[in-house]
Amino acid sequence: MANPSKVKGTAWESLFTGYLREHHNPAAHRNVQMGSRDIGDVAGYYLHAVEAKAEKTITLSDYIAQANREAVHAGQPFGCAVVKRRMKGVADGYVVRDVRTDVRLMNRLKIMEEALQDEAFDRWFDIDKELREAA
Structure with missing residues (x-):
């Protein structure tokens, strides 16, 4: 068994x-x-x-x-x-x-979102809207 x-x-x-x-x-x-x-x-x-x-x-x-x-x-x-x-x-x-890992993840997410907002705001806006609605 x-x-x-x-x-x-x-x-x-x-x-x-x-x-x-x-x-x-x-x-x-x-x-x-x-x-x-x-x-x-x-x-x-x-x-x-x-x-x-x-x-x-x-x-x-x-x-x-x-x-x-x-x-x-x-x-x-x-x-x-x-x-x-x-x-x-x-x-x-x-x-x-752990908090250390989560803060590193959130920092990465924040930096990537800011970069996408700078380069393609409309694309960022559409993604943000879609994912907020999914929550």
């Missing part, structure tokens, strides 16, 4: 990957585990190494440390943990980063 925790974790990775494929990146996929040089559980979440977790006891500090290590191994600028919320679907799970 397979390890029940492993089965649960694999199922969560698969569900999250399916959600990414439908809503973010059709090429998202689960990674092969690489031991001490692991590159995260799921590839295809833009600019991120993902550590997917579906555990009864949540230990955010461990998850974030692991995600940040795996981001370095994967050559990605950001690491995050995607944590299953009990009794809820994928869209209700949590994406977790």
Whole structure:
């Protein structure tokens, strides 16, 4: 009989990957585990190494440390943990980063938005309107 925790974790990775494929990146996929040089559980979440977790006891500090290590191994600028919320679907799970990583991400987003506003304001305006309506 397979390890029940492993089965649960694999199922969560698969569900999250399916959600990414439908809503973010059709090429998202689960990674092969690489031991001490692991590159995260799921590839295809833009600019991120993902550590997917579906555990009864949540230990955010461990998850974030692991995600940040795996981001370095994967050559990605950001690491995050995607944590299953009990009794809820994928869209209700949590994406977790440490504050340092989140501020770096927000700074990048801010700089890129300002650059797009400078170069193609109408395009930025249309994108902004579309994404505000989707929230």
